[in-house]
Amino acid sequence: MLLTLFLLGLVYAVLVGVLIAAGTGAITVAVIAGALFLVQFFTSDKIALYSMGAHVVTPQEAPELHQVIDRLCVQANLPKPRVAVAQTPMPNAFAVGRSPKTATVCATSGLLALLSPGELEAVLAHELTHVQNRDVLVMTIASFFASVASFIVQMGFWFGGAFGGDNDDNGPGFIVVLLVSAVVYMVSFVLLQALSRYREFAADRGSAIITGRPSALISALYKISGNMQQVPQRDLRAASGELAAFYIFPPAVKKTVSSLFSTHPPLEARVAALQRLEAQLQGTAR
């Protein structure tokens, strides 16, 4: 999915580059870009929900889910968002919407089956914090600014060349514009991913503050990530034969490069941050 997102954005940046290089005026390009942005701004919610197969549920259809969200909204002092459920066994939850008033929170049926009530509450509080922090709006605006920056750089290259001297040779200029817009896009993509990771930490923190139970979120994260072998189910007596012999530490996963491009911080970092919060809560933090 990451590659898809990246390529989509690259196509967008290259399209603008092509439009400029093909000689359409700056105003036309700005109008086209602006129109695309507005379309994205107003319809991305519906597109996201539709693509996940999410359907809005009434309190009669999903009473426990609605109750949990009601309680969280009272605690977080938020207007109640629309509640949707996506029928898929993959456990996941997400929130869409530019503002708390127009937001929708969605949980998959896999998530509802997997988590205990406390853990579900923690995950939904994380999503509600995203709504409260207007993260969708922030990321949309940030990505818009990245597109604008790319646009300006391309304009600079095109018209800068014109003022500088001969703009006879359209060939190399065209390619340079494309390259530049691609590079600016790539840099802004990496920065946007970093921003997204920061917002995830903030949402984790928000969940801990709303529920007062950071450990519930830790346990939910482990279950969702399918990493339940982190806190094992196997009995000690069954495992003791092999373990006693070697203490090979699990190899540190080499995630240095891919971590630049991920939208979410690695599980270990999120758990460590939540454990610090729990220690502060318990008054044992040093």
Add this chain to the structure above:
Amino acid sequence: MGFLDVLLGRRKLAGPAPDRLFAISTAYVTFETSLGIETRGVAAIVFQPLATADFESIVKEMEEVVEATATDSGTKVESSDDSYGFRWLLLRGTSFDDLVVGINAVSSALEGSGYGERVLCAVFAFEDQHKRPLYWIYNYKRGAFYPFVPAGGEQQRDTEREFVLKAQIGAELPIEQELERWFPLWGIPI
């Protein structure tokens, strides 16, 4: 386990690390005073018996010794086998410190007679203010404690409360840092 041992496939079972066991005696003060956690008056040591006459006689001797010292302090000793083939030596008494001393006596006896690697773990049973059971398990081979809270249902554990307990006790107990080694003990007889 050195590099050569890994290459040549030599397996050596690790011996017990008993020195850190007594940390739970000092941690118990914190349990009682600030966390409201009390002992249920029972602790157990789990070891893997060998089917040799030598081992059986050692275990018998050790049980007699522990019984002798135990009756002074009012501790009762009983032993039972479980479905995994491990033996549980249960100590019941009112004084938590005596329980810790008794457990240590057993592990030292086994170590002294050369069967130290057979010792798996020690389990201490507690309950919180709401009378819910919780256990602290001491893994002899790692020299570290970890909490275990069984939840209702077949082989369910309440990992959230385990993380909370870990945060509550802070640095007072040497706690197992690797979560993959927080192995549960299903069907604990204490």
